[in-house]
Amino acid sequence: MPDPAAHPSPLVKHSLPWISGILTGLLSGVVLGFFLKVIQGYTGEQVYTLLLNIDFVPGLPPTLPEFIEFSLHLVVSVVIGIFYVWWVQRKGHPMFKGVLLGAASSLLYIPLSPLSSRVPDLYDVAAILYWIVGHLLFGIVLGLCGKYINTKKATPFS
Template sequence: MPDTTRHPSRSLKSSLPWLSGIITGWISGVVLGFFLKAVQALTGEKVYTLLLNIDFVPGLPPHLPEWFEFALHLGVSVVIGIFYIWWVKRSGHPLSRGLGLGAVSSLLYIPLAPLSSRVPDLNDAGAILYWTAGHILFGAVLGLCGKYVHAKKRPLVQ
């Protein structure tokens, strides 16, 4: 019988950080969503609308309830969270990896903005600034969650 503490299973099920990734993605996605919703309420910039916008998905009705669109956003965040925790467990550097993912995900503004007339234009500097700030915040929250998960997994030095 193999010693699982010395030779943990390398199966996909045991190598993916399901629970910590789901929680990390959910928390980060909620923070991003609430931040962009607050920005939109305070400034009128339609960055929350852009976050939830799925007008471009064929076969879906033109307008869906906000809760459903937010749930789809959280689904994407959870997938990112699972990938992120898996990555950090293998490579370390949770904060820089989180901020990097946040910065890269902010680039989604470029392909998403032209897909709907309900969202800001590609040349809306204010919207780009808020969108980028929200995604950097998303990355920072990923990083903080990853730092916590990474710290819990390290063996204690005696």
């Protein structure tokens, strides 16, 4: 009888990038959310509010309970995490790609800021800097997860 650890089923091999991407997105999204919530709590800059802002989504009320708004943020993070793991598994360079995705996602400040009166102004330098630092942290966490996943390639389930 073949050893399942030495010869994992195709189902397990194909599901692991999804699982890794979901976990990577969840961890990165939670770190970003926690960072921006702490920054908003200490400084009063509405960067966490901006992260959870859904004013612009048609069909949704302008505000929902925080846990629902945060869940929507995590859905976006999971999508990014799945894409990130797929990209790194094909082309390598996990830290570079993680920071690149974090930096690119920080550009969302530009279109999101003018969409609500509850969030920082488009030209609020302090809010922009906190937002960029938070998203670079998001990218670093992506990169660290990608490095961890790449070191696990030697295991039978990679």
